[in-house]
Amino acid sequence: MTTRVALVTGGTGGIGTAICKKLASLGHQVATNYRSEDKARAWQQQMREQGFDIAIFPGDVTSAEEAEALVRRVEADVGPIEVLINNAGITRDTTFHRMSALQWNEVINTNLNSVFNMTRPVIEGMRDRKWGRIIQISSINGLKGQYGQANYAAAKAGMHGFTISLARENAKLGITVNTVSPGYVATDMVMAVPEEVRAKIAADIPTGRLGHPEEIAYAVAFLVAEEAGWITGSNLDINGGHHMGW
Numbered sequence: 001m002t003t004r005v006a007l008v009t010g011g012t013g014g015i016g017t018a019i020c021k022k023l024a025s026l027g028h029q030v031a032t033n034y035r036s037e038d039k040a041r042a043w044q045q046q047m048r049e050q051g052f053d054i055a056i057f058p059g060d061v062t063s064a065e066e067a068e069a070l071v072r073r074v075e076a077d078v079g080p081i082e083v084l085i086n087n088a089g090i091t092r093d094t095t096f097h098r099m100s101a102l103q104w105n106e107v108i109n110t111n112l113n114s115v116f117n118m119t120r121p122v123i124e125g126m127r128d129r130k131w132g133r134i135i136q137i138s139s140i141n142g143l144k145g146q147y148g149q150a151n152y153a154a155a156k157a158g159m160h161g162f163t164i165s166l167a168r169e170n171a172k173l174g175i176t177v178n179t180v181s182p183g184y185v186a187t188d189m190v191m192a193v194p195e196e197v198r199a200k201i202a203a204d205i206p207t208g209r210l211g212h213p214e215e216i217a218y219a220v221a222f223l224v225a226e227e228a229g230w231i232t233g234s235n236l237d238i239n240g241g242h243h244m245g246w
């Protein structure tokens with residue numbers, strides 16, 4: 001199997017960790033970023049104990065300078081980036097009539113502007129080498145909207161426009177660009193939601209449960225595979241049937 005160098009943003013989070021582990025288990029060389037050095041050290045140690053060797057470097061994805069420095073560091077220490085997974089994300093939920101500019105900007109910067117910051121320094125190398133995989137982790141709520149998430153839904157919906165434009169621009173150069181849109185997955189992001197709300201969400205999901213991070217990682221690995229070279233400009237919904245159709 002051909003192995004690749006992959007950079008996964010937000011790799012220390014719930015879904016990011018599962019993506020890092022899945023790609024590493026397939027033999028890919030995986031790198032991620034951190035903002036807190038203490039958290040990074042503990043996470044990397046935990047990964048080593050589980051048999052995963054994952055490189056981790058500093059980088060806040062909301063800063064174009066830090067994102068570029070992260071990319072250059074991965075290229076120097078691990079190798080040219082062939083796979084980019086734009087996974088880092090946050091929520092700052094509240095209804096729009098109460099939303100502050102800070103809540104709007106933090107979410108747009110972290111979930112959407114980060115995609116520019118990370119992809120811009122990576123794309124030219126992929127174009128030169130004529131191979132690449134770029135995957136945005138969007139959300140079910142970027143497709144259907146959500147009460148209290150105008151900021152988050154706008155950012156996640158923006159990822160789709162970005163994805164299909166970039167897919168068109170780079171299709172002839174062996175680069176595929178896709179989104180994966182998870183439904184509710186049991187990570188810190190969702191566990192922060194009150195238990196009674198989570199129970200209501202689970203009851204609304206046809207499969208009757210929240211997703212597992214590994215179920216998202218499996219879809220990412222599928223799109224990264226060599227055999228997925230004709231899948232571009234696509235969105236893969238993984239939500240237990242919570243949102244079907246368009």
Ligand code: NDP
Pocket residue numbers: 009010011012013014015016033034035036039059060061062087088089090110111137138139140181182183184185186187188189190
């Ligand atoms: P987590 O909160 O578990 O992890 C988020 C990760 O993003 C952390 O590693 C965090 O690092 C990193 N991150 C946040 N802000 C920044 C930043 N400015 N710079 C660098 N890294 C940053 O979230 P999930 O694993 O649940 O979510 C991963 C992705 O999946 C997100 O994009 C989310 O929107 C999306 N998603 C999640 C769903 C869910 O149900 N969980 C559903 C649909 C989509 P740090 O530790 O430094 O904060």
